[in-house]
Amino acid sequence: MNDKTVAKTTRVDAVVIGAGIAGLYQVYRLREQGFDVQAFEAGSNVGGTWYWNRYPGARFDSTAEVYQFWFSEDLYKGWKPSERFPAQPESERWLNYVADRCDLRKHYRFSTRVEAAHYDEAAQSWSITTDQGDTVQARFLITCCGMLSAPLTSVFPGQDSFKGQLFHTARWPKEPVDFTGKRVGIVGTGATGIQVIQTIASQVGHLKVFLRTPQYTIPMNNPKYTEAVWAGFSSRFHEMKERVQRTFAGHVYDFGGYGTWAERTPEERIAVLEELWNDGSLALWLASFSEMFFDEKVNAEVSEFVRGKMRERLKDPVLCEKLIPTNYGFGTNRVPLDTNYLEAYHRPNVEIVDVKASPIECVTPEGVRTADGKLHELDILILATGFDAGTGALTRIDIRGRGGRSLKDDWGREIRTTMGLQVHGYPNLFTTGAPLAPSAAFCNMTTCLQQQVDWITECLVALRRKGLTVIEPSRALEDEWVAHHDETSNATLLVKTDSWYMGTNVKGKQRRMLSYIGGVGKYRQRCEELAAGGYPGFEMR
Known part of the structure; x- marks a missing residue:
C-alpha cells in the first residue's frame, strides 16, 4: 500500500490522521456509525505517543485504571496492567491489544505521512495527499495527531x-x-x-x-497490580467511567474533597498535603486545594511544602540550590x-x-x-527538548481552508479554535488534542480525547440526520470561546510562568495558554449544551 507505484485516489466519508488514543477510538466510532473511513499513521504501527516515545524510562503518570477506553467493559476487563503507572512497552502492547480486539488495523495505511489537506469549496470536501503519493477525497477530515507529537529536534547550531x-x-x-x-x-x-x-x-x-x-517533582508511588487488584477496579468500571467525565482533570481524584484552604487550620493543610504527597500521584497537584492556581499566598505555601520535601531528598545545599525551583510556583508548570x-x-x-x-x-x-x-x-x-505543543502537529501539515487560507499562517498570527474542536474558516475539519481545549494539556488524555471523539461523531451523525454535509463554526462563536478561554486562563497564576503551556518554548509563538483550564467537567457541559441545542453558532448547510 505504501509503494508509490500503487498509489491511488480514493473517496471516503472521513479521513482520520493518527493511530493513538484518539485516532483508534475515532476510527472505531465512525465505523460503528456506518461511515466509510480511511486512516493514516506515520509510524509503522499503532500506539501514537507510545509508539514514538520509547526512550529509556518512558511511562505515563495517569493511573492505569483510568488511562483506559470506556466504550467496552469487556475490553477494560480483558486487559490487566502490571502496575499503577505502566512503562512504555506495556502501554504500546495495550494499544495493540485494542486495535486487534476491535479489528482497526484494516482501516489504516501505516508508514504514511499526511503532507497536505486542501478544502475544495465547490466539491465541499477535503483533498488529502500523503508522502506515498496517495490522494484521498473526504467529506470530513479529523485530526488525531496528538498534542505533543511535533518534537523540537533542530535546536542548536552544529x-x-x-x-x-x-x-x-x-x-x-x-x-x-x-x-x-x-x-x-x-x-x-x-x-x-x-x-x-x-x-x-x-x-x-x-x-x-x-x-x-x-x-518541582513528586516521588512516584508505583505498586504492582495483581489480578485481584484489577478485579476490584473492574467492579467499579461504570462508577469510574462516570466519575472521570466530571472532575477537573479527568482523573478519579478531584478538588473539593478536603474543603477550601481558608477553612482549614495550618495543621490540617499540612496533613492534607502530606497525605497526597505520600499517595505518589498527581493528586497533590490536581486534587488538593484549587486556590494554589489563583492565590499567590496559597501557592507560596504549597510551593514551600514541596521544596521542603525536595530538600530532604537532596540534602546537599549546592544541589538544592541548582535543582529546587524558586522563581515560579508549584503547579504553574507541568508537574x-x-x-x-x-x-x-x-x-x-x-x-x-x-x-x-x-x-x-x-x-x-x-x-x-x-x-x-x-x-x-x-x-x-x-x-529532551520538548515539542511545539498543541499547534505543531497541524501546522507541519499544509492545511488550507476556505479561499486557500493556511492554518499555519492563521495560527502564526493568533492561536484560535472553537473549543479545540473546529476552526473558523476550515469547514468539516475536526480536531482533537488541539489548542483551547482541556485535551491540549490539562487532562488525563484518555478522558478528554474520548470525549472529543464522541462529540465529533455525534455531530456528524446529527448532520447526516438533517441531510446536511457541511459544518463550520461562526466567527462569533469562535470569538466567544477564545474570550472565555482567555478570561479563564488569565485569572490563574499559570499565565505568569514561562512554559510550553504558554507556548514560550517556541520562538515566535503567540503567548497564549494552550489548554482550556476551566475544568474537564465544565468543558464537557458546554459541549453537551451545544449538541443538545442543535449546534447554535455553527453554520450548517
Missing part, C-alpha cells in the same frame, strides 16, 4: 556535525542503545528528561545534565512524577552543567560548547 550518537527522546530508535561506559549528555529536564536521567544514570560512564529550569531522579545527582558520575548561567552555544563534532567557552566532550547527546 547538530548535524556531531560525530557521536544524537537522539531526540520523541524519535527514539526501536533498537536498544548501549550506554555502558559512554560519556552522555542530556538537554532538557522536563518530565521526559527526568525519566531518562533517573533511568540511565546507573548505566552510563558519565552523565552531564545541561540544566536550565529545575522542576512530573519521578523515581529516584533527585537521588541520581548524588552519584559521582552525574554532573550538572548550568546552562542558565552559561547557555549552550552550539554542538560541535566532539560535543557541546557552552558560552563560557568550555567544550563538553560526549559520545551520546540526548535532546
Whole structure:
C-alpha cells in the first residue's frame, strides 16, 4: 500500500490522521456509525505517543485504571496492567491489544505521512495527499495527531556535525542503545528528561545534565497490580467511567474533597498535603486545594511544602540550590512524577552543567560548547527538548481552508479554535488534542480525547440526520470561546510562568495558554449544551 507505484485516489466519508488514543477510538466510532473511513499513521504501527516515545524510562503518570477506553467493559476487563503507572512497552502492547480486539488495523495505511489537506469549496470536501503519493477525497477530515507529537529536534547550531550518537527522546530508535561506559549528555529536564536521567544514570560512564529550569517533582508511588487488584477496579468500571467525565482533570481524584484552604487550620493543610504527597500521584497537584492556581499566598505555601520535601531528598545545599525551583510556583508548570531522579545527582558520575548561567552555544563534532567557552566532550547527546505543543502537529501539515487560507499562517498570527474542536474558516475539519481545549494539556488524555471523539461523531451523525454535509463554526462563536478561554486562563497564576503551556518554548509563538483550564467537567457541559441545542453558532448547510 505504501509503494508509490500503487498509489491511488480514493473517496471516503472521513479521513482520520493518527493511530493513538484518539485516532483508534475515532476510527472505531465512525465505523460503528456506518461511515466509510480511511486512516493514516506515520509510524509503522499503532500506539501514537507510545509508539514514538520509547526512550529509556518512558511511562505515563495517569493511573492505569483510568488511562483506559470506556466504550467496552469487556475490553477494560480483558486487559490487566502490571502496575499503577505502566512503562512504555506495556502501554504500546495495550494499544495493540485494542486495535486487534476491535479489528482497526484494516482501516489504516501505516508508514504514511499526511503532507497536505486542501478544502475544495465547490466539491465541499477535503483533498488529502500523503508522502506515498496517495490522494484521498473526504467529506470530513479529523485530526488525531496528538498534542505533543511535533518534537523540537533542530535546536542548536552544529547538530548535524556531531560525530557521536544524537537522539531526540520523541524519535527514539526501536533498537536498544548501549550506554555502558559512554560519556552522555542530556538537554532538557522536563518530565521526559527526568525519566531518562533517573533511568540511565546507573548505566552510563558519565552523565552531564545541561540544566536550565529545575522542576518541582513528586516521588512516584508505583505498586504492582495483581489480578485481584484489577478485579476490584473492574467492579467499579461504570462508577469510574462516570466519575472521570466530571472532575477537573479527568482523573478519579478531584478538588473539593478536603474543603477550601481558608477553612482549614495550618495543621490540617499540612496533613492534607502530606497525605497526597505520600499517595505518589498527581493528586497533590490536581486534587488538593484549587486556590494554589489563583492565590499567590496559597501557592507560596504549597510551593514551600514541596521544596521542603525536595530538600530532604537532596540534602546537599549546592544541589538544592541548582535543582529546587524558586522563581515560579508549584503547579504553574507541568508537574512530573519521578523515581529516584533527585537521588541520581548524588552519584559521582552525574554532573550538572548550568546552562542558565552559561547557555549552550552550539554542538560541535566532539560535543557541546557552552558560552563560557568550555567544550563538553560526549559520545551520546540526548535532546529532551520538548515539542511545539498543541499547534505543531497541524501546522507541519499544509492545511488550507476556505479561499486557500493556511492554518499555519492563521495560527502564526493568533492561536484560535472553537473549543479545540473546529476552526473558523476550515469547514468539516475536526480536531482533537488541539489548542483551547482541556485535551491540549490539562487532562488525563484518555478522558478528554474520548470525549472529543464522541462529540465529533455525534455531530456528524446529527448532520447526516438533517441531510446536511457541511459544518463550520461562526466567527462569533469562535470569538466567544477564545474570550472565555482567555478570561479563564488569565485569572490563574499559570499565565505568569514561562512554559510550553504558554507556548514560550517556541520562538515566535503567540503567548497564549494552550489548554482550556476551566475544568474537564465544565468543558464537557458546554459541549453537551451545544449538541443538545442543535449546534447554535455553527453554520450548517
